[in-house]
Amino acid sequence: ILNVEQSPQSLHVQEGDSTNFTCSFPSSNFYALHWYRWETAKSPEALFVMTLNGDEKKKGRISATLNTKEGYSYLYIKGSQPEDSATYLCAFSSGGYQKVTFGTGTKLQVIP
Amino acid sequence: EAGVTQFPSHSVIEKGQTVTLRCDPISGHDNLYWYRRVMGKEIKFLLHFVKESKQDESGMPNNRFLAERTGGTYSTLKVQPAELEDSGVYFCASSPRVDNSPLHFGNGTRLTVT
16 A cells, blocks of 8 residues: 555445444554544544554544554444534554645445 | 634636635644645645745645745745646645644635636
8 A cells, every 4th residue: 555545435324323434554654544524615623643553542423443554544433423424534644744645535424 | 722724715716827825824833734635536735844844845746836934834825827727625734743633724725727
């Protein structure tokens, strides 16, 4: 993996369903993995920044895990609500200079 | 605390004209980034300032783009002369110089070159 890749590109789930999506990133020279939530007509907002292999972070119904050795992170949403509809971006930084490179995002639509 | 502000929010210019975008980061944030999103694709890195110094400008597409951050406060991104392919949304983000801080984004400037 040379860039940050996210899958799926888009996702439709029913209200109440739990869902997850994947971010893959280069496993060499890892520094930090970021997750952002981006609602239409707004600016991206940070959810998590993770640095350690095996890290798990949680914010309400949203949680994320990190595997730096194999170069992936999962974002989970439990009991999806319509207000969770947004594009979820992951971003990777390598080295100490904090250049942050973004993936293409996963667009989530929660159907009431 | 005031967030990251960008000006203008929208700009429509003709091919060949010049446009200057401005970003005011959160006060005290040493890191300032410019990103661009073109045609709904991914957010692409343009450059990164640490205070007034360009830390990384590997994402700047060509020499028609010039970014400055005089005094390490606000930043400007000038496109001269603008081309059609420069259309997109230009985002600015800032973060403090603390390891692994999240980025704080502005609302973006939507640039349309006709």
